[in-house]
Amino acid sequence: MVTLKTGFAMRKITPEGPCVLAGYAPAREMKGVHDDLYVKALFFSVKDVVYGCIAYDLLAVDSLLIEPVIRCLEEKGIQRENVVISAIHTHSAPGGILETRNGYLRTALDLAGKVDEDLIGNILAGTRECIEEALLDMRDGEIFRMYGTCPGVGSNRNVREWEGNDALLCFEIWSGGRKMMLVHFACHPTVLHAENQLCSADYPGALQRHMEAEGYEMIMFLNGSCGDISTRFTRKGNGFDEVERVGDLLAAKCVSLSGQKVPYEVYDIRVKRKKIVLRAKDALSMDEAERMLEIRQKEFEEGVEKGVSPVQKRLLESILEGAQADLRYAKNYDGEKQYEVELHFYKINEDIFVCIPGELFSRLSNPVQDEKTHFIGYANGYLMYFADRNAYEQRYYEALSSPFAAGEAERMMDLIQNEIEEWREQK
Numbered sequence: 397m398v399t400l401k402t403g404f405a406m407r408k409i410t411p412e413g414p415c416v417l418a419g420y421a422p423a424r425e426m427k428g429v430h431d432d433l434y435v436k437a438l439f440f441s442v443k444d445v446v447y448g449c450i451a452y453d454l455l456a457v458d459s460l461l462i463e464p465v466i467r468c469l470e471e472k473g474i475q476r477e478n479v480v481i482s483a484i485h486t487h488s489a490p491g492g493i494l495e496t497r498n499g500y501l502r503t504a505l506d507l508a509g510k511v512d513e514d515l516i517g518n519i520l521a522g523t524r525e526c527i528e529e530a531l532l533d534m535r536d537g538e539i540f541r542m543y544g545t546c547p548g549v550g551s552n553r554n555v556r557e558w559e560g561n562d563a564l565l566c567f568e569i570w571s572g573g574r575k576m577m578l579v580h581f582a583c584h585p586t587v588l589h590a591e592n593q594l595c596s597a598d599y600p601g602a603l604q605r606h607m608e609a610e611g612y613e614m615i616m617f618l619n620g621s622c623g624d625i626s627t628r629f630t631r632k633g634n635g636f637d638e639v640e641r642v643g644d645l646l647a648a649k650c651v652s653l654s655g656q657k658v659p660y661e662v663y664d665i666r667v668k669r670k671k672i673v674l675r676a677k678d679a680l681s682m683d684e685a686e687r688m689l690e691i692r693q694k695e696f697e698e699g700v701e702k703g704v705s706p707v708q709k710r711l712l713e714s715i716l717e718g719a720q721a722d723l724r725y726a727k728n729y730d731g732e733k734q735y736e737v738e739l740h741f742y743k744i745n746e747d748i749f750v751c752i753p754g755e756l757f758s759r760l761s762n763p764v765q766d767e768k769t770h771f772i773g774y775a776n777g778y779l780m781y782f783a784d785r786n787a788y789e790q791r792y793y794e795a796l797s798s799p800f801a802a803g804e805a806e807r808m809m810d811l812i813q814n815e816i817e818e819w820r821e822q823k
Contacts, residue, residue: 399536400440400441400442400536400537400538400539400661400662401440401441401534401535401536401537402438402439402440402441402534402535402537402538402539402569402570402571403438403439403440403529403530403531403532403533403534403535403537403571404436404437404438404439404530404533404569404571404574404576404613404614404616405436405437405526405527405529405530405533405614406434406435406436406437406526406614407434407435407522407523407525407526407529408432408433408434408522409433409434409435409452409453409454409518409519409522409523410429410432410433410595411426411433411490411515411518411595412518413514413515414426415490415491415492415509415512415515416490416491416492416509417487417488417489417490417491417592417593417595418455418487418489418490418491418492418493418494418507418508418509419455419486419487419488419489419507419586420487420507420589420590421506421507421717421720422506422507423491423506423507423508423509424590424592424593425593426490426593426594426595427593427594428593428594428595429594429595429596430488430594430595430596430636431595431596431597431601431602431605432595432597432601433452433453433454433486433489433490433595433597433601434452434453434597434604435450435451435452435453435519435522435523435526436450436451436452436526436614436616437449437450437523437526437527437529437530438450438530438569438576438578438616439474439530439531439534440534440537440539440569440662441534442662442665445478445665446473446474446478446531447478447479447665447667448469448474448478448479448480448530449479449480449481449482449578449616449618450465450479450480450481450482450523450526450527451481451482451483451484451616451617451618452481452482452483452484452519453483453484453486453489453597453600453601454483454484454485454486454489454490454493454519455483455485455486455487455489455491455493455494455508456483456485456494456508456774456778457481457482457483457493457494457774457777457778458494458495458501458777458778459495459777460493460494460495460511460516461481461493461516461519461520461523462481462776462777464520465481465520465523465527466479466481468523468524468527469527472527472531477667477668477669477740478667480618480740480742480749480751480772480775480776481775481776482618482619482751482772482773482774482775482776483619483774483778484585484597484598484600484617484619484774485584485585485619485622485755485773485774486585486596486597486598486600486601487584487585487586487588487590487598488588488592488594488595488596488597488598489595489596489597490509490512490515490595491507491508491509491510491512492508492509492510492511492512492515492516493508493511493512493515493516493519494508494509494511494778495511496508496509496510496511497511500732500735500779500780500799501778501780502728502730503721503724503725503727503728503729503799504724504780504797506724533571533572534571535571535572536572537569537570537571537572538569538570538659539567539568539569539570539659539660539661539662540567540568540569540654540657540658540659540660541565541566541567541657541658541659541660542565542566542567542568542650542653542654542656542657542658543563543564543565543566543653543767544564544649544652544653544656545562545563545564545649546562546564546581546645546646546649547562548630548645549562549581549583549599549627549630549642549645549646550562550582550583550584550622550625550626550627550630551625551626551628551629551630552624552625552758552759553584553624553625553626553628553629553714554624554787554790554792554794556629558759559758559759559762560582560625560758561582561620561621561622561625561758561761561762561765563581563582563620563765563767563770564579564580564581564646564649564650564653565579565580565581565770566578566579566580566650566653566654567660568654568657574613575611575612575613576612576613576614576615576616577607577612577614577615577616577650577654578615578616578618579603579615579616579617579618579646579650580618580619580620580770580772581617581618581619581620581646582619582620582621582622582625582758582771582773583599583619583620583622583625583626583627584622584625584626584627585597585598585599585600585619586598586626586627586628587599587627587631587634587638587639587642588634588635588636588639589634591634592634596636596639598639599627599639599642599643599646600615600617600643601639601643602639602640602642602643602644602647603615603617603643603646603647603650604617604643605640605643606643606644606647606648607647607650607651610647610651618772618775619772619773619774620758620761620770620771620772620773621752621756621757621758621760621761621762621765621771621773622755622758622773623754623755623756623757623758623773623781623782623783623794624757624758624759624783624787624794625758627642628707628710628711629707660745662744662745663745664743664744664745665742665743665744666741666742666743666819667740667741667742667743668740668741668815669738669739669740669741670738670739670741670811670815671736671737671738671739672736672737672739672807672808672811673734673735673736673737674734674735674736674737674800674801674804674805674807674808675733675734675800675801675804676732676733676734676735676799676800676801677725677798677799677800677801677802678801679725679726679729680722680725680726681726682723682726682727684726685719685722685723685725685726685727686723688719688722688723689716689719689720689722689723691719692715692716692718692719693716693719695712695715695716696712696713696715696716699712700712714792714793715791715792715793717793718791718792718793718794718795718796718797719796721793721796721797722796725796732799735779735799735800737753737779737808738753738776738777739751739752739753739808739811739812739815740775740776741815741816741819743819746768747768747769747770748768748769748770748816748819748820749770749771749772750769750770750771750772750812750816751772751775751776752771752772752773752774752775752782753774753775753776753777753778753779754773754774754777754778754779754780754781754782755773755774755780755781755782755794756771756773756782756805757781757782757783757784757787757794757805759784759786760782760784760805760806760809761809764809764812764813764816769816779799779800780797780798780799781794781795781797781798781800782798782800782805782808783795783798783800783805784805784806785802785803785806788802789802
């Protein structure tokens with residue numbers, strides 16, 4: 397039997413000074429805190445090799461946070477490829493933590509905010525403390541696996557009738573007499589909309605609060621392929637009462653699954669990194685981008701004047717946001733012809749985890765995902781959307797916000813599927 401050591405910790409990273417909230421354009425001034433944000437660390441060692449996961453209550457993470465964290469881990473003898481660094485993707489967390497001074501994310505400056513070195517420094521200080529505590533607290537541990545579904549939280553946000561992804565994977569992890577749960581589920585944490593100016597982890601924060609009442613010290617939320625999944629058609633409002641309702645719905649399902657948990661003895665771990673170069677999309681001319689924005693703005697205003705439903709209004713608003721994204725891309729396009737994407741693959745026993753540095757459409761991953769194959773979004777980097785061809789044809793917001801040409805996400809999925817099949821064939 398393999399001896400397993402586990403340790404986990406969390407540290408508050410709520411901004412204390414003035415900042416903006418990222419996720420919606422333009423970035424909004426933060427006017428207060430509804431609930432605190434955290435960085436959470438989980439480590440486990442198998443045969444004296446340490447693996448782990450670090451998750452932030454932030455919109456996304458890129459090199460500004462990842463590289464210093466990797467250096468911290470390497471100083472402690474932990475290999476960079478053995479750790480997943482991710483964000484939950486709340487749209488009510490501080491901006492200023494993504495590299496918007498150069499590279500593709502220059503086009504996202506108005507929704508991600510200007511780089512805030514002081515804020516990044518404070519988050520990194522909390523991260524180092526969190527890592528240190530989790531590693532110092534490693535004890536004999538146990539892991540239990542649970543798998544099911546949680547319908548009613550999210551759905552495809554472009555066409556309600558299309559398949560979403562309700563899969564829910566949970567791991568209950570014990571470290572000594574303490575327990576936590578890792579929750580993997582695909583849905584945008586955007587119950588709170590652009591009108592909100594209070595700091596919040598959205599429904600994953602509510603999930604943490606509800607699960608604490610069930611005796612769990614920490615809930616680590618890992619988002620999935622939710623580039624096209626949100627609460628747009630399922631939510632009953634955009635306020636904090638709805639945040640609590642959605643968090644409670646997910647927590648209730650996690651608690652229900654805990655009654656079906658099975659021991660998960662870790663006997664096989666494999667890790668690999670693959671790079672793929674994807675073609676960049678061409679930018680519209682400024683005249684064409686401005687013309688499309690005028691058309692979408694008029695459509696939105698006409699819809700509001702007609703008194704369309706809140707759901708239809710949000711769809712029109714999303715189309716308008718896509719036109720705004722197209723104009724930003726036209727303004728900031730630097731002639732880049734391709735982008736390198738690094739994918740991380742983890743095989744733990746029979747489970748394979750594919751880490752995507754951005755927002756993958758579930759319509760791309762659903763044919764590959766199953767009870768043993770999982771996609772983690774917003775992991776080890778952030779390159780915005782990996783959308784399918786149809787999204788480009790329909791000019792959905794996600795495709796217009798993506799740096800990649802139509803069809804490139806499908807090409808990436810071909811590589812991913814080949815890597816998964818190769819692992820499955822190995823005995």
